[in-house]
Amino acid sequence: MTAQYDAIVIGAGAAGLMCAIAAGQRGLRVLVVDHANKVGKKILMSGGGRCNFTNTGATPANYLSANPHFCKSALARYTPAHFIELVERHRIAYHEKELGQLFCDESSKQVVKLLLDECAAANVEVRTHCSIEAVLHVDNGEFRLRTTQGAFSAPALVVASGGLSIPSMGASGFGYQLAKQFGHEVLPTRAGLVPLTLTGKHAERLHDLAGVSLPVEARCNDVIFRNFMLVTHRGISGPSILQISNFWQPGDDLRLDLLPGIDIDALLQEWQRERRDAELKTLLGEVMPKRFAQRLCEHWIANKPLRQYNAPELRGIAGLLSSWPLIASGTEGYRTAEVTLGGVDTDGLSSSTMMSRHVPGLYFIGEVVDVTGWLGGYNFQWAWASGHAAGLAL
Numbered sequence: 001m002t003a004q005y006d007a008i009v010i011g012a013g014a015a016g017l018m019c020a021i022a023a024g025q026r027g028l029r030v031l032v033v034d035h036a037n038k039v040g041k042k043i044l045m046s047g048g049g050r051c052n053f054t055n056t057g058a059t060p061a062n063y064l065s066a067n068p069h070f071c072k073s074a075l076a077r078y079t080p081a082h083f084i085e086l087v088e089r090h091r092i093a094y095h096e097k098e099l100g101q102l103f104c105d106e107s108s109k110q111v112v113k114l115l116l117d118e119c120a121a122a123n124v125e126v127r128t129h130c131s132i133e134a135v136l137h138v139d140n141g142e143f144r145l146r147t148t149q150g151a152f153s154a155p156a157l158v159v160a161s162g163g164l165s166i167p168s169m170g171a172s173g174f175g176y177q178l179a180k181q182f183g184h185e186v187l188p189t190r191a192g193l194v195p196l197t198l199t200g201k202h203a204e205r206l207h208d209l210a211g212v213s214l215p216v217e218a219r220c221n222d223v224i225f226r227n228f229m230l231v232t233h234r235g236i237s238g239p240s241i242l243q244i245s246n247f248w249q250p251g252d253d254l255r256l257d258l259l260p261g262i263d264i265d266a267l268l269q270e271w272q273r274e275r276r277d278a279e280l281k282t283l284l285g286e287v288m289p290k291r292f293a294q295r296l297c298e299h300w301i302a303n304k305p306l307r308q309y310n311a312p313e314l315r316g317i318a319g320l321l322s323s324w325p326l327i328a329s330g331t332e333g334y335r336t337a338e339v340t341l342g343g344v345d346t347d348g349l350s351s352s353t354m355m356s357r358h359v360p361g362l363y364f365i366g367e368v369v370d371v372t373g374w375l376g377g378y379n380f381q382w383a384w385a386s387g388h389a390a391g392l393a394l
């Protein structure tokens with residue numbers, strides 16, 4: 001017996017559930033299948049357990065894709081205000097942390113509950129522990145799924161199986177395989193919003209500072225992010241580094257301004273006039289974490305009382321502090337990455353409906369598509385927006 005639906009969604013994450021809700025509200029019989037033991041695992045672990053569910057300032061400029069125009073239509077039709085309205089309707093208290101990032105006051109569980117309550121209200125059927133063994137496209141245009149819980153069939157199939165990040169949470173390359181099976185291009189994938197690793201001298205000199213955090217301006221390939229950097233046992237992390245990781249690839253020049261917003265030339269000259277006998281490491285320790293300042297003066301800058309530096313030396317120090325070259329060896333990879341860059345090529349999809357241009361009735365939404373947001377609620381906004389666009393089109 002094959003159970004018949006109007007649409008089947010593969011993946012009960014942010015995008016898949018939003019799509020199912022939008023379609024279910026239109027009266028469609030929708031089935032969502034997920035191989036994991038519970039729905040929305042990434043939502044649950046997101047935002048440190050408080051889910052940064054959107055960003056009030058989200059625009060297409062906050063996304064990376066081989067086609068930067070692709071995300072425009074969906075983002076314009078389902079905006080942060082739409083999701084905020086849903087959150088408020090479900091009486092979930094939230095706050096802005098910084099830079100337009102909205103978090104639940106209490107728990108990410110509330111966002112999963114919101115989605116499941118909306119699914120129930122729209123008569124959406126959600127099956128967990130459901131592994132897919134085969135996806136067939138049969139002669140009448142129907143999609144037929146053979147799964148560990150039986151066979152299901154529908155004229156529309158939505159692939160919302162996410163990217164490769166955090167395999168322990170159920171991430172798989174299934175969506176990419178399926179895309180290829182149906183003749184879609186899959187652009188090379190790599191870990192995004194991910195800590196960078198250091199080897200050699202940088203690693204030796206910094207690893208015991210793990211836990212030290214300081215504001216920096218990270219620059220790479222003409223992109224700049226100002227926020228905190230955190231030294232880790234394996235390298236560097238923190239919001240500025242996660243952000244820049246989306247734009248960095250091995251071999252790229254990565255520079256850090258270690259005193260962002262400070263005129264370092266002027267500061268050094270002032271110190272030389274007014275604090276002549278103080279050592280540089282002591283003075284730097286007043287404007288950045290002491291241990292970090294000390295380490296800089298052990299390995300990168302000769303430490304002495306300010307009166308002993310000549311003008312070219314001071315210029316050199318200012319140059320180093322404002323543009324510290326850091327040679328990252330790689331990233332921590334999918335194990336800790338928040339997202340996957342690359343994925344199903346948008347050239348093969350309609351930007352207004354997310355439907356395949358090759359196979360009518362087949363849709364790709366969320367992270368499996370080659371659209372990746374910055375850190376700060378942008379990725380969930382893409383999941384909601386692309387899911388909603390498909391849900392209205394099924």
Ligand code: FDA
Pocket residue numbers: 010011012013014015016033034035036039040041042043045046047048051052053054130131132160161162163165166169170171172173174175337338339365366367368376377378379380381383
């Ligand atoms: P998602 O990965 O959420 O869902 C895919 C679903 O498909 C999963 O439930 C999976 O089990 C299922 N699946 C996979 N393969 C399958 C198969 N073969 N068969 C059946 N089911 C299958 N973003 C943001 O905006 N704000 C934030 O605060 C955070 N925080 C954050 C923290 C951490 C630790 C991570 C890893 C990620 C974030 N993100 C984030 C990113 C965000 O979680 C991500 O972009 C979205 O969850 C993507 O939603 P999708 O629905 O596309 O995939």
